[in-house]
Structures are given as structure tokens and as C-alpha cells.
Amino acid sequence: MLKRIKWYILPVLLCAITYPQMLLSQDSLWAGIPAGTYQVGEKNNIQNPLRKVTINSFYIATCEVTNGEFEKFVLATGYITEAEQYKDALVFEPGLEEFRWITDSSACWRYPNGVSRGDIKDKMNHPVTCISYNDALTYCKWAGVRLPTLEEWEIAATAGSRSRYFGKVTQRNVHLYANIWHGNDHLLPDYSDGFLYTAPVASFKPNPLGLYDVLGNVFEFCSGSLPRDNGRKVAHARGGSWWCSVNACSFFNTKDIGSVNPHASFSNQGFRVVKKIL
Template sequence: MKTIATLLLLIYCYTGVYSQEQSFIKIPAGSYEVGLKGSVENPRRRITIKAFSIAATELTNAEFERFILATGYQTEAERFKDALVFEPGLEEFRWLDDSTAYWRYPNGVARGGITGKMNHPVTGISFTDALVYCKWAGVRLPTLEEWEIAARAGSATKYFKGVTAESISRYANIWQGRDHLQADSTDGFMYTAPVARFQPNPWGLYDVFGNVFEFCSGSLPRDKGRRVAHARGGSWWCSKNACNFYNAVDIGSVNPHASFSNLGFRVVKDAEGL
């Protein structure tokens, strides 16, 4: 019986029917330091926030599939067929437009899908898709400041305590090659890694740096009134020589309807919803 039960569990995990409930980390209300001295876009400052709880991991393919099966929702990449994907050999900051790519095939059908990767973060979705998911699930995206407070875990530096640019690979799935002309699987993963595979920050959050950029709500002065989506934390594509945004200071920007194979999100619950 034990063997049969184990087999069934593996089948559920493999197909995405099984999905473990997310765990959340409570962030107390209070005054926190964000930003960094000398940063024009994100200067050092103290802000006061209300209590909230943030998911310990990025949203997975399994969790997103539950939403799709319940609603029949079609992502923007499915409808517009304009997702951007990556494969080794491209010059820096170059991406491929692949009409077959969407969350089930985040790097396009030819490069394989998410079968066997239901515990990886969902990608190939837009900021707009993420908002639709959040409305269905009764959660929301973190604000730019909430994300930073949770990622820093009490630190006043670009990283959380114990992390440096040299030790970041213990905590983050990033690109360790010199460039993107050759495939890099130094840490065992060329694209996304399963959530919680790397070490967490001191508050118990996994993959705040690397794996996938995480959508956040909020705006920046550079937006100048335009509707722009922002994402933080860097991704598996980021390296020290290109887009080294795997830190708690830098903020990325993207069209809210754009879908990339290195963009995902984690969710937040307000204190009154706990």
C-alpha cells in the first residue's frame, strides 16, 4: 500500500494535479530602511508599512495550473503569441520572439515544456496575467517596498545578511557563465530551478534573488505617468556581466503585457486577510 501511495503522489506531482499549499512569512508593521545611498532611482530612506504576509516561494507551475483549470483563463502570450524566450548562443540582452511560447512551454514548444517541472516557478506570463491570478486567489502582488523589505530580511545592504557577490550562488539560481553564447548549467539548471532548491534568506524566503524576476506593484518617477510593470530580484538569466539585478536595490521595468521566460511572481496577503 505504501508503494502504491508513493506512486500516486509522484504521478500527481508529475502531472500538476498535486499542489502543496503555499506557506507565508509574516512581516510585522513598522519602520524599515530601503534603498541605497547614492542610488538615484532607489535612494536610502525609511518608510513605515502595515503588517503583511508574503509567500515563502515564487508561484509554481502547479499553482498556476490550478487557476487555469478552475477558470479556463488564457494568458496574453497564448492570445497574442508574442512571448520572448532564450536559448544559448544569443548575444547579450537578445531574446527570441516565439509564437509557440506560453506558461506551459515557457521557452517555446521546440525547447520542451513544464512536464516534470511543476515545482518550478511559473513563467511566460505577463504582469496583467499575474493580476488576474491574484484576483482569483484573493491575494495581491507585493509593492516595490514590501518586496525589498522582505528580501533584505533586516539588512541595510544590497543583499541579506551573509550574502556577498561572491557567495550569491548558494542562494540564487543565476547564470554563472562569462556570457550567454554557451549554455551554463554550473548550478545544475540552465533555466529555472525548483522553488526552495537554494538556501533561504534569514526570514525564510526562498529565491528572492535569481530564478525569476518577480512582478511588484507600484510606480517609479521614470515611468512619467505611463503604465509600466516592475520586477525585482534578477533571474536565472542574470550574471555578473549582464543584468546583475539579483540584489535588493535594482528595479527592472517591462511592458505590462510582455511575457518572458524569466519573469514570474510571488504573492502577498494583507494582515486583515490572515
């Protein structure tokens, strides 16, 4: 079995020099981020040092790509995801020890937790999962969009805040903004927020720019690389997921960056897209 599933944790901090603000878009599905110079990274962080980055303006989707949107892509192109090809997607069910996952040959975007755990028939407004980085890139090419860079995602998600969250969000009230795991461990199912796995997009409060689910629901792929990659082909993702808890992972913030093999597919892994402001 391919050993391509481990997430490597690296916290990064953002202090905005130019503060993001909502720009007018043609509809409510996109939030505009103005061009400018922003400060990202943190002091004494070898992998992500404190630095200034200059970006062009862009629109970022207010929600993660859904099963319904991905289905349109598949119907139009006949695309077969890597999880369907390799039959090696990793899924979760309560009862597993921390950071343990199950390789399920039946799992794919249509059956994100395996055939035995149900399909997406009634979940077309949930974020698509069991998507590899390469799958996400292929979708973006078809849709005429792209993945946000690591810096773009952080600037938009933090919305000008210098904290690990945004606005007045803390670890105590993050559950109002994110679909995360509330149990002390993963041995028992957690329905405390109404969802065991993914939730419909925009089920929780948005950040100040109108972006939903940046702190939870699914990890979101971003483009770009880190010094620690050392030339390796590594994909990176940001935000938290429904699996993340205070006691395990704690990725429900705007700072940490995860790394995974570009071919890997998880049931808590999806993506959000951006496009140019014309």
C-alpha cells in the first residue's frame, strides 16, 4: 500500500499590511480580495519566515466545491478520479485510534466513506471529498478557475486578523464557524453539531469576508510549495476538517499547513477555487 497519507504540521502566521476587504462580485458566490502587499509567515520559523508578499486582486469562492458541482464536471468530461483508479482512498469510522484511517477500495467521491457508509444522493450540497490534488487541478482546468496559493488562502481566510482565527473567533467558540470533531477522542461517533462527517456548505457562520468553512468541514488544497518540500512532489492543504479536534490535529485555524502526496485521497479532503477579477 502506498505510504502517502501522512500530514506534516507547520504553523504559519499572517499579519496583514494591506487588509482584505469585500470587493463587489457579479454574484454572492465570490468574495473579492484587493491587490496589495501583505505580511505572512512568522518570526523564527525556518519553513515559513515572516515576509511580505505582493498579490494581484482575485475572487475566491465563498464555499468549497460541492458534490453537485463536481458531478457536472464528471458528466461533462467522463473523468475518473485517482481514488477510482487506484482504489486506495482513506476513510474513517468511529472506533479507530487517533490518526488511524481505513483504506477502502470502494471509496471515491460518489461514496466518500465507502459504499457501506452510503452515497452522496442526498448530499449534493456537501463538499466533494476523496479528491486528490491532481483531481482538483483537472477540475480547475475544466472550470476555468484555479486553486488559491498558500498565501492567497491565508489572506482571505484570516480577513485581516492577526490571530489564528479571525474576528473574535477563539478555540472556545470555533464550533459556531466550523464543522469539527467535538469528542475527546475518535472512539465514539460525534453528532454534537448534527454532522458525523461533512456538513452542507455554508452550514456555519462565515468569516468577515463571507467565506464559509475555512476552519472546518474539509481540508482545502492550495497551490505552492514550502522550503521543507526539498524538491519533492508534495501537495499542501489548509484549514480544518470535520475530523479535526482539540485533542487531535487542531488544524481548525488559518495558520497550519498540511502536506500530502498529490495522488492521495481522503474522506476529509476537498478544495475551494479562485479566479481573476476582470
